[in-house]
Amino acid sequence: MExxxxxxxxxxxxxxxxxxxxxxxxxxxxDQGGELHAYIKRYVSGSNEHVVVAQYNPASELRxxxxxxxxxxxxxxxxxx
Numbered sequence: 001m002e003x004x005x006x007x008x009x010x011x012x013x014x015x016x017x018x019x020x021x022x023x024x025x026x027x028x029x030x031d032q033g034g035e036l037h038a039y040i041k042r043y044v045s046g047s048n049e050h051v052v053v054a055q056y057n058p059a060s061e062l063r064x065x066x067x068x069x070x071x072x073x074x075x076x077x078x079x080x081x
Contacts, residue, residue: 001040002057010081011040013073019043027053028070036070043072 004024005011013026020043027039041053044061051064051072 001042001055004042004056005040005078006080008081010079011075012077014076015073017074017076019072019074021045024075025053026071026073026075027051027064028072029064029068030070031068040075 001024011026019025023043025041025043027041029037029039031037039053041055041062044052044054046052047066049066051066051069052061053064054061
């Protein structure tokens with residue numbers, strides 16, 4: 001998620017705060033093999049079928065099937081360790 005967040009940077013999430021368009025989130029997605037992956041992305045939109053997020057580098061939008069999304073958490077703070 002550079003240039004917003006950098007490798008090794010600590011992010012703090014809030015497990016229940018509402019996620020809004022443009023918010024930075026931690027997104028947990030399960031792949032077809034059942035493995036769980038975590039991403040830091042900017043929330044674009046969501047529906048019953050998909051969650052759409054954006055990344056900065058390279059600039060693009062990603063779409064995940066709603067059923068594969070295990071969790072989404074709002075990032076409320078970050079810092080360097």
